[in-house]
Amino acid sequence: MSYSDKVIDHYNNPRNVGSMDKSSADVGTGLVGAPECGDVMKLQIKVNRDTNVIEEAKFKTFGCGSAIASSSLATEWVKGKTVEEALAIKNMDIVKELSLPPVKIHCSVLAEDAIRAAIGDWKKKQESAKPVASTVAQ
Amino acid sequence: MSTDVKIPQQKIPQQLPATRYAAPQGVKLPIYMDNHATTPMDPRVLEEMLPYFMEKFGNAASRNHSFGWAGEEGVETARERIAKLIGATTKEIIFTSGATESDNLAIKGVAEMYREKGNHIITAVTEHKAVLDTCKRLEKYGYRVTYLPVQKDGLIDLEELKRSMDDKTILVTIMAANNEIGVLQPIAEIGKLCRERGVIFHTDATQAIGKIPIDVNKQNIDVMSISAHKMYGPKGVGALYVRRKNPRVQISAIIDGGGHERGMRSGTLNVAGIVGLGKACAIASEEMAHEAAQLASLRDRLRDRIMNRLDETYINGTMEHRLPGNLNISFAYVEGESLLMGINDIAVSSGSACTSATLEPSYVLKALGTGDDLAHSSIRFGIGRFNTAAEVDYVADRVIETVERLRELSPLYEMAKEGINLKDVKWAGEAH
Numbered sequence: 007m008s009y010s011d012k013v014i015d016h017y018n019n020p021r022n023v024g025s026m027d028k029s030s031a032d033v034g035t036g037l038v039g040a041p042e043c044g045d046v047m048k049l050q051i052k053v054n055r056d057t058n059v060i061e062e063a064k065f066k067t068f069g070c071g072s073a074i075a076s077s078s079l080a081t082e083w084v085k086g087k088t089v090e091e092a093l094a095i096k097n098m099d100i101v102k103e104l105s106l107p108p109v110k111i112h113c114s115v116l117a118e119d120a121i122r123a124a125i126g127d128w129k130k131k132q133e134s135a136k137p138v139a140s141t142v143a144q
Numbered sequence: 145m146s147t148d149v150k151i152p153q154q155k156i157p158q159q160l161p162a163t164r165y166a167a168p169q170g171v172k173l174p175i176y177m178d179n180h181a182t183t184p185m186d187p188r189v190l191e192e193m194l195p196y197f198m199e200k201f202g203n204a205a206s207r208n209h210s211f212g213w214a215g216e217e218g219v220e221t222a223r224e225r226i227a228k229l230i231g232a233t234t235k236e237i238i239f240t241s242g243a244t245e246s247d248n249l250a251i252k253g254v255a256e257m258y259r260e261k262g263n264h265i266i267t268a269v270t271e272h273k274a275v276l277d278t279c280k281r282l283e284k285y286g287y288r289v290t291y292l293p294v295q296k297d298g299l300i301d302l303e304e305l306k307r308s309m310d311d312k313t314i315l316v317t318i319m320a321a322n323n324e325i326g327v328l329q330p331i332a333e334i335g336k337l338c339r340e341r342g343v344i345f346h347t348d349a350t351q352a353i354g355k356i357p358i359d360v361n362k363q364n365i366d367v368m369s370i371s372a373h374k375m376y377g378p379k380g381v382g383a384l385y386v387r388r389k390n391p392r393v394q395i396s397a398i399i400d401g402g403g404h405e406r407g408m409r410s411g412t413l414n415v416a417g418i419v420g421l422g423k424a425c426a427i428a429s430e431e432m433a434h435e436a437a438q439l440a441s442l443r444d445r446l447r448d449r450i451m452n453r454l455d456e457t458y459i460n461g462t463m464e465h466r467l468p469g470n471l472n473i474s475f476a477y478v479e480g481e482s483l484l485m486g487i488n489d490i491a492v493s494s495g496s497a498c499t500s501a502t503l504e505p506s507y508v509l510k511a512l513g514t515g516d517d518l519a520h521s522s523i524r525f526g527i528g529r530f531n532t533a534a535e536v537d538y539v540a541d542r543v544i545e546t547v548e549r550l551r552e553l554s555p556l557y558e559m560a561k562e563g564i565n566l567k568d569v570k571w572a573g574e575a576h
Contacts, residue, residue: 009485017486037571038572038573039572039573041515041516041517041566041571042517042571043516043573044480044496044516045573066553066554066555066558067553068478068479068554068555068556069479070481074553116573119572
């Protein structure tokens, strides 16, 4: 397996490794993959509730070098983007950036899934935080 | 039209990952510790082979001139050396292109020859693909094959073998030593059982020859596959032992054309390769006992150094009946290919799906009942004749360092440390 320089760089110097407080209202957590498949990615985002900009992103990955690089790159890319902009990230962008061979394309798909899952989780939290219309008379 | 020949880039070890460790004195990088995949040739073997390329280059089947006789002499000396190593006679040794061919010849050769007697073959799920795929092909031709499971330690159950045998059983084929986990099957007992039932016993001894004592009579072996390149000999040559007495075993050839090797394997002999195989066996006859002790000591040193530092590491297969140089460990929460990437100045292999052509994790580990996640986290070390204690220490330290680093990156490790039982988690990717 011959890795691109970028994959090796992400592997040696992964960006944004770590964890955020799952319970925080501003944090969205995406956990995708399964241990039996050899790929599990956890991607977290911290979103500014006023601007919808992703201010912070962290990841942890169990998987091969390409999986680690894909998720590390994902955290780099989402930072500074709005939630809507981040949803536009496609797995083939990751494939191109990291020069992933065909057999590793599924790693990029998982990274895209992780972004969506994190955003989905954050959105759900925003929905449930909305005040429910009250019919109780004052 | 110009033919642009693309010469592959020389694969120099890529940018090495950060490491605290400089290779100690006398340790040359990269280190080779994958001796189950293949072995470097012993210089004494190469030296023995060289005259047979340009001076004694005759075809061993050329009966009428000295060039042929020289080739023949080299071949017959090799035959004697191989026979001596395994307790056989020279007439019982046939030369092939390697153990894969020997396995094919043994299984297909017996199956065809004894077709009238029966059509049932027994093997085990942990066999090499050369055996398994050959059996699969025979199933297409109407043979019945029983694939015995193995226990958690990697060994077959003799009682189960006994129960599987019926009056149509003509062949049992069980490997002497497993290439992934190094586990040694109870060959003598299997052979005894087969002898009692009048069933031919073949063993693929590719990983065992020259590493552990093999005696075809003491172990009741009827047919046996041998490979040169697993024992410091050249690639592309091997042998098949076929018993001539007590009882006499016959096999049908699978390659026709000239009737070489008593009609059992046609084709001009690879004289230089055969000479190399012979020399490798001669060296093993002399040095095996001492070398086995040496390898076991290095292997235990590697194991202890790693397992004393890291928790949640699991050895795959029993340590009690195992090749002296083999170690196969799973490192929980860390995926195998990413581990290999972190120690890319060391040559070992992994049971992870990511490293296999089929994206399936190791079927041998699966057969042990190792969960897929631990199968993905396994590394196979194969210590050999030319490895040193300094290399072992360096390898252990690099493995420890890389596992620790990758566990910091691992969501599974984080969850485990939080007390979550990973088996209870509903994984998003589970429906595969």
